[in-house]
Amino acid sequence: MAGTDKASLPSSPARYATEYVPLLEGSPAMREIRTLIESVADTDATVLIRGESGVGKDLVARSLHAASNRANGPFVKVNCAAIPQGLLESEFFGHEKGAFTGAHRRKPGQFEYANTGSFYLDEVAELPLSLQAKLLHVLQDFRFSRVGGHGAIDVDTRIIAATNRDLEQAIARGEFREDLYYRLNVVEVRIPPLRERKEDIPSLVSRFLTSFNQQYGRNKQISSETLHRLIEYPWPGNVRELENIVRRIVVLNDGEQAFEAMCARRRVNHAASAPAPITTESLRDIARRGAREAERRALAEVLERVKWNRAEASRSLKVSYKTLLTKIAECGLTPPNSRLSP
Numbered sequence: 001m002a003g004t005d006k007a008s009l010p011s012s013p014a015r016y017a018t019e020y021v022p023l024l025e026g027s028p029a030m031r032e033i034r035t036l037i038e039s040v041a042d043t044d045a046t047v048l049i050r051g052e053s054g055v056g057k058d059l060v061a062r063s064l065h066a067a068s069n070r071a072n073g074p075f076v077k078v079n080c081a082a083i084p085q086g087l088l089e090s091e092f093f094g095h096e097k098g099a100f101t102g103a104h105r106r107k108p109g110q111f112e113y114a115n116t117g118s119f120y121l122d123e124v125a126e127l128p129l130s131l132q133a134k135l136l137h138v139l140q141d142f143r144f145s146r147v148g149g150h151g152a153i154d155v156d157t158r159i160i161a162a163t164n165r166d167l168e169q170a171i172a173r174g175e176f177r178e179d180l181y182y183r184l185n186v187v188e189v190r191i192p193p194l195r196e197r198k199e200d201i202p203s204l205v206s207r208f209l210t211s212f213n214q215q216y217g218r219n220k221q222i223s224s225e226t227l228h229r230l231i232e233y234p235w236p237g238n239v240r241e242l243e244n245i246v247r248r249i250v251v252l253n254d255g256e257q258a259f260e261a262m263c264a265r266r267r268v269n270h271a272a273s274a275p276a277p278i279t280t281e282s283l284r285d286i287a288r289r290g291a292r293e294a295e296r297r298a299l300a301e302v303l304e305r306v307k308w309n310r311a312e313a314s315r316s317l318k319v320s321y322k323t324l325l326t327k328i329a330e331c332g333l334t335p336p337n338s339r340l341s342p
């Protein structure tokens with residue numbers, strides 16, 4: 001079913017060391033997360049993983065499972081946002097035959113499948129309030145009954161939850177139960193966004209490069225200029241976005257240039273949208289500033305397109321070479337190489 005997956009291969013603590021530990025090394029923030037994972041792995045304490053989309057919450061959940069003494073049991077993931085709300089309860093707890101229209105057979109729930117392993121509730125903030133209440137109840141004693149059933153079923157599993165939402169705000173808005181929040185948040189793992197741990201970028205790039213070169217039978221290298229750009233870039237989509245960019249660089253012939261052009265567009269947009277200080281400028285000054293900004297943007301775009309070949313840019317913009325140089329200086333534009341030097 002969409003939103004649910006089960007680990008098909010048995011895991012073991014050895015797998016944690018070889019597969020996961022190398023991904024949790026690097027920045028002090030990630031090393032701290034690794035220490036936390038290892039210190040709580042065998043405790044069965046419920047763990048709440050928080051962080052923006054793409055920071056590595058799934059990875060941390062799987063690492064925690066792999067490091068625990070449940071590693072040989074199943075890792076069952078349910079994405080609470082991917083399953084229609086009406087089906088969530090039966091997906092979690094299963095149903096008996098005839099429990100509702102369409103329930104032709106008895107079906108165990110994912111909670112049951114997670115017996116002896118870990119139950120990963122992804123995007124937990126999306127759970128409807130009614131199911132939050134039921135989940136809280138079940139988490140008191142890990143005993144539940146299937147939808148339409150009466151017998152109690154006991155489950156031995158470890159709960160790991162994740163969210164990219166501000167749960168405190170969801171509680172304030174009445175969208176998330178405070179008691180469930182405390183029940184889930186026994187141990188909190190906060191994964192910082194990639195822009196706050198840029199030390200991780202070079203090793204991630206090199207890991208992705210090796211893996212995609214292997215996957216696509218290429219031998220692409222990344223120039224030090226592009227690496228600088230990759231470090232500079234703010235990564236709103238975090239590690240997932242970095243992974244996709246490196247994949248594009250490996251797959252496309254002009255992948256590096258495409259990334260460079262994307263950075264240039266961002267710089268230009270950023271410069272244009274920087275908040276203007278409150279001033280007492282006249283309307284004429286404001287109009288002049290607007291025109292200058294438009295000129296700067298056009299100039300930057302042309303220069304990026306011709307890779308800073310000034311003669312070609314002057315022809316393209318139909319100004320003399322000297323005028324072009326003056327404009328470049330007036331607009332404070334600098335070629336990529338000099339921007340990279342400290």
Ligand SMILES: Nc1ncnc2c1ncn2[C@@H]1O[C@H](COP(=O)(O)OP(=O)(O)OP(=O)(O)O)[C@@H](O)[C@H]1O
Nearest residue numbers: 023024052053054055056057058059164239240243
């Ligand atoms: N430290 C890391 N080393 C290698 N790959 C990583 C690392 N962190 C994340 N990734 C990769 O980045 C991608 C996104 O990670 P993941 O799915 O764990 O993020 P997420 O926080 O769960 O995102 P979402 O909120 O969208 O569910 C995955 O392909 C994952 O393998």
Ligand SMILES: [Mg+2]
Nearest residue numbers: 057058122162
């Ligand atoms: Mg995820």
